[in-house]
Amino acid sequence: MYNQKVLDAFANPKNVGVIENADGEGTVGNATCGDIMKITLKIVDDVIVDAKFQTFGCAAAIATSSTATQMVIGMTVEEALKVTNAKVVEELEGLPPQKIHCSVLAEEAIKKAIEDYRGKKNNTPVDKSKVDFV
Numbered sequence: 001m002y003n004q005k006v007l008d009a010f011a012n013p014k015n016v017g018v019i020e021n022a023d024g025e026g027t028v029g030n031a032t033c034g035d036i037m038k039i040t041l042k043i044v045d046d047v048i049v050d051a052k053f054q055t056f057g058c059a060a061a062i063a064t065s066s067t068a069t070q071m072v073i074g075m076t077v078e079e080a081l082k083v084t085n086a087k088v089v090e091e092l093e094g095l096p097p098q099k100i101h102c103s104v105l106a107e108e109a110i111k112k113a114i115e116d117y118r119g120k121k122n123n124t125p126v127d128k129s130k131v132d133f134v
């Protein structure tokens with residue numbers, strides 16, 4: 001069902017964990033397979049210097065969150081907002097069609113974490129206790 005690249009990312013995920021005092025944090029979930037994904041970002045001068053994830057979910061959710069965090073480290077927040085789930089899937093050389101929705105989580109979690117970062121900067125914090133289902 002999964003290609004080798006997805007299996008490797010699932011077996012050896014990178015950037016697992018939570019960043020202490022993160023500059024941005026986003027948690028999203030999907031009701032289809034019950035995946036919950038939390039992404040924390042360390043951002044210095046609008047550049048993502050570190051990204052970590054915690055995912056309770058299926059292999060596709062874990063593989064895509066690992067890959068997405070690797071992709072956004074070193075990017076500016078503007079660039080990271082352009083990382084779509086399609087780009088993450090491309091990086092993983094494809095996912096089974098019924099698992100594409102899991103890759104949307106990584107995109108949405110990163111967007112939400114950046115929203116949180118911007119909210120803090122503008123003194124309009126977002127409600128982090130809320131899990132957005134996508």
Ligand SMILES: [Zn+2]
Nearest residue numbers: 033035058102
């Ligand atoms: Zn899933």
